[in-house]
Amino acid sequence: MVWQLQCSDAWFESCFFKYQIEFWPSGSENKHLWKEFMSQYDVIVIGSGIGGLSAALTAARAGKSVLVLEAERQYGGFINPFARKKFWFDTGIHYVGEMGKGRSLHRQFENLGLLDDLKFRELNPEGFDRYVFPDYEIRLGNSLDDFHNQLSKDFPSERVALNRFFKRFKEIDGSLRDLQNRKSLWATIALLPKIPQLLRYKGLTYKQLLDQFFTDPRLKAALSGPGGDIGLPPGSAAALVMIGIIAHFSRGAYYPIGGSKKVRDTYVDHLKKHGATLRRRTPVDSIILKGGKASGVRTANGETFNASVVISNASALHTLRDMVGYSNLKKKSVQKIKKARYSIGSVCVFVGTSQQPTEFGLDDANIWNYPSYDIDALYQPVLEGRQMEELAFFLSVPTLKDPYSNHALQGKHTVELITFAPWKAFEPWDEQPVLKRDSDYMKLKNEVGMRLLNAAEKYIPGLAANAEVIEISSPLTNKSFANTPDGSIYGMDHIPGQIGSGRWGIQSPIDGLLLCGADSMGGGIAPCVTSGTAAGNLSLKMIDKR
Numbered sequence: 001m002v003w004q005l006q007c008s009d010a011w012f013e014s015c016f017f018k019y020q021i022e023f024w025p026s027g028s029e030n031k032h033l034w035k036e037f038m039s040q041y042d043v044i045v046i047g048s049g050i051g052g053l054s055a056a057l058t059a060a061r062a063g064k065s066v067l068v069l070e071a072e073r074q075y076g077g078f079i080n081p082f083a084r085k086k087f088w089f090d091t092g093i094h095y096v097g098e099m100g101k102g103r104s105l106h107r108q109f110e111n112l113g114l115l116d117d118l119k120f121r122e123l124n125p126e127g128f129d130r131y132v133f134p135d136y137e138i139r140l141g142n143s144l145d146d147f148h149n150q151l152s153k154d155f156p157s158e159r160v161a162l163n164r165f166f167k168r169f170k171e172i173d174g175s176l177r178d179l180q181n182r183k184s185l186w187a188t189i190a191l192l193p194k195i196p197q198l199l200r201y202k203g204l205t206y207k208q209l210l211d212q213f214f215t216d217p218r219l220k221a222a223l224s225g226p227g228g229d230i231g232l233p234p235g236s237a238a239a240l241v242m243i244g245i246i247a248h249f250s251r252g253a254y255y256p257i258g259g260s261k262k263v264r265d266t267y268v269d270h271l272k273k274h275g276a277t278l279r280r281r282t283p284v285d286s287i288i289l290k291g292g293k294a295s296g297v298r299t300a301n302g303e304t305f306n307a308s309v310v311i312s313n314a315s316a317l318h319t320l321r322d323m324v325g326y327s328n329l330k331k332k333s334v335q336k337i338k339k340a341r342y343s344i345g346s347v348c349v350f351v352g353t354s355q356q357p358t359e360f361g362l363d364d365a366n367i368w369n370y371p372s373y374d375i376d377a378l379y380q381p382v383l384e385g386r387q388m389e390e391l392a393f394f395l396s397v398p399t400l401k402d403p404y405s406n407h408a409l410q411g412k413h414t415v416e417l418i419t420f421a422p423w424k425a426f427e428p429w430d431e432q433p434v435l436k437r438d439s440d441y442m443k444l445k446n447e448v449g450m451r452l453l454n455a456a457e458k459y460i461p462g463l464a465a466n467a468e469v470i471e472i473s474s475p476l477t478n479k480s481f482a483n484t485p486d487g488s489i490y491g492m493d494h495i496p497g498q499i500g501s502g503r504w505g506i507q508s509p510i511d512g513l514l515l516c517g518a519d520s521m522g523g524g525i526a527p528c529v530t531s532g533t534a535a536g537n538l539s540l541k542m543i544d545k546r
Contacts, residue, residue: 041067041277043539044297044307046284046323049077049482050525051517051532052313053267057112058536060274064543067305068276069297071283076264077313077482078489084469087352087414088407090260091473094366094396094416095123096525099254104180105526108533118266120254123364123401128253130367131225138222139365142252144170155219165213172201173247176240180530198240203496206242207234207376221373228368228394230494230523231343231420233379241494241522248526255364255401262405287312287323287513294512297323308546309512309539313532316340316492316504316519317485324510333509341495343523344382344420345475345487347448349456351415352408352469357397360460367395367459385424387448391455393419412468415460417452423486426475434480445474491518506535514538 042064045056078092098105127139224234288296296306312319371390399413429441449472453464475487520531
C-alpha cells in the first residue's frame, strides 16, 4: 500500500506525519516506503544564495513541493549579514540597478511577490558612484547622457570620439536588452539583424573597445571605473559585460531598506509561507543519478532526498566536479570545467563607528578609489597571485544609504571597505579550521586590513583610531562561508571567453539538473536573480512534462 499524495500545505503535512503510524501498514518494507515518500519533492535547491532562493520561491509559488538545502549555519550566501556589538554588516549587497518601477529587476521581485514586504531606496540620482583618481573625479548617476556630457566638458579634445562611443554604446545596450527580453519567435527574428554587431564585440576586452575610440589614458580610466563591480581591469574585462554594467546602473541605483538581512529574511519568510522546506547545516555530498538523470541528492550525513528536478546554486565547479563527478560527464563538459577561470577574491574591512561620515563630505554614494590611471597595472599583482602594491578599493557607508534601519544604533555608522586580493597569498591556510587559523594567517589578514583602513583615512580621517568594531575578512572567509572556488567573489571571471555560451546557462549537462547563480548568467544580484527565476520556471515545465 503506497499513498500517492502531493502535499505542500505545512499543516496537512504535519497532521499526516503525526497520524501516519495509525494507518501505515507495518513491516520494514513499508517503513522504507514511508521514508521514501517523506523524502520526495518536486524540486530540490542546493544552496541558498539569492539565485537559489529565487529558484525555490518561483517553484513554491507555483504550488510545487520544494526543499532548500544550505550547507552553512545561515541562509543567504553573500546576502547573509553578520552582527558585531549591535552593528549589522552586509557581505554582498552594496547597491542594485533596474529597481525603478517597470525595470527588469523590479519586475522580477514583483513576480516573486516580494515587493509588499521588500522596499528599496534610490541612491543619489546625481551620482551614486564616485570614481576617484589622483587628480580627477567623476560621478555616475541615473543619466547616461549626463555622464557623457560631463566627460565631454572634462575632455574637450575627445568630444567627437565620445559622441561616437556613446552612440555605439547605446546601440549595443539596446541589442543586449532586446536579447534578454525576447519572449516570442517574432522577437527573436527581429533581433537577428543585430546579432552580427554583438558577435563583433563579444570577443573584445573593454580596453580593446576603448582603444578604438580614445587616446587619452585619463578618459579611458574614467570610463573603466565601474570595472570593480566584476573585479577586472579594462585589459581583461569583456567589453559587452562592461557596457551592460554601466547601462544597468545608469538607469538608477538602489539599496534595500533593512539591508541584505531584510532581503534574505523576506525570501525565507515567503518560502515558508508557500510551504517550502528549508534546512541549514545540510551540505550536499552528491547528486543521485538514475539512468543518467538527476533524481535527488545525498547529504554529507547520509540522508537521501528525491526530486523530479534538482537546481544547484553552488558553483558549477563544485556541482559538476564534486557532486556529479567527471565520470558522469562528457569530455567537453569536463574540459570546460577544468579550464574555467574564477574571479579574484577580496579582503574586506567592516567598521562600526560613532564618527559622522557626513562631516567629511560623504553621502550615500559609493567611492571607487584608484591611486593610478593605469588600472591594469593596479590589478596586475593580484592577477599574478600577489598583493596589490597600491590599493585600489571600494568604500561604502550603508547607514547613509539606509539611515532609518537597523545597521547601527542611532548616531552610529557602519563603513565597509573592499580591496581585491589573490587566493594564492592565503591558500597556505586553507586546510586550517575556520576561526582557528594560526597567527601567521591573522598577521597577513590584519596587515592587508590595516593598509586598507589607512588608505581610507583619505575620506574619513581617524577611522581606525575611532572604530568601535573592526572585522576583517579574506578570500578564505569567502570560501569558508559561501563555498566559492578559491575565495572568488564574482563566480567565473567575466572575460570575453566566459560570457554568453562561455558560461553555463541554466541547463547543465545532466538531464534533470539545472544551474543558477554567478556561474550561470553572471555575477551580481540582478544576474543571479534572473538565473534563479529562469531555473525555477524551467523546472515547472520539466515537472509538467513528466
